[in-house]
Amino acid sequence: MDFNFTEEQDMVRAGLSRLVREQYDWETRRKAIASSAGWRPEVWAQLAELGILGMPFSEADGGFGGGAVDAMVIMQEFGKGLVVEPFIPTVVCAGGFLKHGGTAAQKEEHIGGIVAGSAVFAFAYAEPRGRFDYADLETTAAKDGAGYVLNGHKAVVIGAPWASHLIVTARTGGARRDRDGVSVFVVAKDAAGITTRDYVTVDGRRASEVYFENVALPADALIGEEGAGLALIELVTDEAIAALCAEACGAMKVAHAMTVEYSRQRKQFGVPIGSFQVLQHRMVDMYTAYEQALSLTYLATLRLGSDERARKQAVSAAKVGVGQAARLIGQEAVQIHGGNGVTDEYAIGHFFKRLTIFDSEFGNVDHHLKRHVSLG
């Protein structure tokens, strides 16, 4: 048993912490998310230069030999600054599909671009009626000669406006919601037949509705085995959930610290409001919830390589615990900030919004409680 980080991981954390502090300050972020691009490609290039985008890939694949713990460290720091750049869609999701299901040729083609920062991915899995079920797909990829023809509509694809490529889930066989018949494809976003409707999300990111109309996919667009993609999707989304929980932990830590600091500064009735026991105990409950959530995030991250059942149990436990903590901490942080908490000007409201949307990504608390129950 060892809860220590390696020297390299400590260095990554320190480097990212400095980057977020020095180059991702609140005003800079505010301007960036309101700009027409909505993100900062120069930050992305810098992350590539620092080796962050290549961290979780093996050296054989052109990366730096890190793993899930490295992704956790990275996402915690990003969470502290509400960094919007698409590390999870690109490195964790697309990277995960390539690592676990990609052919040598696919890895060769795409991982280099991810590591270098030139290829940006979005993961198009959600559908208007799918509600957290990766197999509940109306998007289809019909066999056409050696390749496929893709048709469908993907909902709220995070980071798609910035993406050069998409990972798309589609049904190649079976009936809607069958476990069998689900396949995963990689496609360039500028392929003929793809249109998007881009928009801002309430937590300051960008997303798209993505429409596929008779998009011709070559045979080698398929990642993994045809019709057997669900297990791969579950593995990769479990990795994404662990990273997302790490991001939420970073955001919760800052939201809590901001609240404690506010309660020290804000005076009412002649004293700092932090001297009121009723608020002290609530901030203690927030702190406790954060520590418990962090523990579940460690558990999920360290179980990603375990057998399927242990992995799913740990990941669902984390999504439930972190989701509950995110709700508590977000709501209480706003409440303790009083009127200032509901303004756009104060940062705390933005942390609250990010922590709110967290719950709806890759399955909410109810969904993962059910999955935990189903695993017995």
Next chain:
Amino acid sequence: MNLEFTAEEQAFRDEVRAFIAENYPKHLADFGMREDMEREDFLAWHKILGKKGWSVPAWPTEYGGTGWTPTQRYIWSEENARASTVMPLPFGVSMVGPVIYTFGNAEQKAKHLPGIVSGDVWWCQGYSEPGAGSDLASLKTTAVRDGDHYIINGQKTWTTLAQHADWGFFLCRTDPTAKQQEGISFILVDMKTPGVEVKPIKLLDGGYEVNETWLTDVRVPVENLVGQENKGWTYAKFLLAHERSGIAGVARSKRGIEKLREIAANESLDGAPLIKDFDFAKKVSQLEIDLAALEITELRTLAGEQAGKGPGPESSILKIKGTEIQQRLTELTLEAVGTYGAPYMGGVSNDNGSNEFPVGPDYATHAAATYFNMRKTSIYGGSNEIQRNIITKMILGL
């Protein structure tokens, strides 16, 4: 004890239901309350009710009240919620109006009450300051007597919809040497007076419904003082108790739960409607149970009023539970819409970065913005922590 409506009450319900159906503006139908509405849309129903004589039901009849029993008033608000009407705003009807008819002089009543009844005059509330929120009595805005005027200086904040206001009621310190609560006066200010400046505050949902109101050497005639100088705190507390009694929003929450059930019937989970999901349905039921309790608690309070007891400290229960239920309702609505909660459609009124037309189903459009916006309810009107302090002190005697 009996919960059923009498035949007369049922007839009354039919009458108001028919009146709403026939007279409520069609273009505002099923609209609810939205802060980005035009001024005239906020006032449309108010003006129609003013003509009918129904805009200020709770007031004494001599000032325009309807003389309805609390049960009739309850039926009235139920029927309005049922039709999601845009009700008259509280600042005139429930706040300054009762202060003026209770503590104001004959001239003030004659000058100000008719405009509130008719809906022609828009009022705003100048209470909170940047340094005086929960601790309202620490307010610093001053009103200094200069001949037959007061000169007001200071900064108010969270002045809701002041961008539309014709008049405001302000708490100002008139005796800086007195103990905190004892040197405050309640003064009416024409918002067009030189030196009054209203600056919008953007909220976390992207909307603009509150403002900072700056007062710089604002000259106000002394006849705008309500009641006695330095007794304003008494009137302020009276007003807050009145404000709390309407804050529960039971009828609106009932309508909200119906809408939530409609959304959850339309959303699917594992191939079945979300509302059939036990975990989700359980949460909706829990909310309904909390609301049923609150409804009866509110009716008990109303019955007390009917027996001649004014709204007392128990109205804090209505504020605490009412706002918790409203917040939970918006939270479950956001949960119900799932993935489509994330697209930003602008706040209730937005400036930049919004989308031109809805992504996903219509009912998802404002789910997140409404959830974010409703966090204010446990903060405003005396935060829920302050309400608990009131119960601690006034009811538990601790």
